[in-house]
Amino acid sequence: MPTRWKKIGIIGGLGPLACAYFYTRLVGLTQADSDSGHPEVILLSSPDVPSRLAHLLEGGPSPVPALRRVAKRLERAGSEVIAVPSLTTQAFLGDIAAAVAVPVVDMPTAVAGRLRAVGVQRPALAVTDGTRGAGRLHQALTADGLTPVYPGRHDQAQIQECVSLVKAGRSQAARLLFRSLASAPWVAAGDAFVIGCTDLSPLLPDLPSGGHDVGDLYARAVLAHATAAP
Known part of the structure; x- marks a missing residue:
């Protein structure tokens, strides 16, 4: 300390x-x-x-x-x-x-460095459309030698819907939807599920085994x- x-x-x-x-x-x-x-x-x-x-x-x-x-x-x-x-x-x-x-x-540099430090190589990312489009997290991850895994169009839209629900004060509905997304097939294509939006962090405080939350990182x-x- x-x-x-x-x-x-x-x-x-x-x-x-x-x-x-x-x-x-x-x-x-x-x-x-x-x-x-x-x-x-x-x-x-x-x-x-x-x-x-x-x-x-x-x-x-x-x-x-x-x-x-x-x-x-x-x-x-x-x-x-x-x-x-x-x-x-x-x-x-x-x-x-x-x-x-x-x-x-x-934040992107910090997240990438800490994921690499704990041995993650293929993070399965639940991020907003804006984060995907801006590309700063993707660039930071690839610069550290990581290969990001993203959901398909349907699940990406569902992730974005979760964010909209949280911002509208409908966290319970968002929580139910997000929990189902955390076990979707695209997650298995990575070696770690990563909550990549702090609006989503409160929805899954108990991370699945090997999971990471960018808020914590x-x-x-x-x-x-x-x-x-x-």
Whole structure:
């Protein structure tokens, strides 16, 4: 346990449940023997950030100005490292990082490195259409020597439907649908099932054997970045 943590800022609301759940993972993964052993965390859930998916898939309003504004607010509040716990939003990581002087933790790079470190070679990815289209996670995985496995069109549409249900507050319906997808045939083509969207993370807290959640992988990376030298 470090003698001092860097203050962690979280760009929240991407979506709200995903970021709330991500914070619980930060707490659960922190090695501390008392309240005072945890890092200071500033979570700013800003509802005015335009949909990242709508921008990437349909040419909707750009979320960049709002994301940059939230990052600057976190920096002004004292954040020393910033987390963006949304793989889809990583498409705009460069724009966010350019707005602040503190480091913004790269999620695709962190996920790829940690999957490789635990021996995963063919991750079966449950990701959004936006994450697939942007390609940042795919590039990070292949750069680390991994071969991503994706669902076909029907199951991909079902995964996207799960995300839409979560954002609409219908988590129970999303949970039932997502559990069926986790055992779909395409998953067997990989060597590890990977929840690749933090909106989906709360739907399957008990991962199947050998499974991984990008929220957990990213939380570990953020904590590593926030570890200050004694």
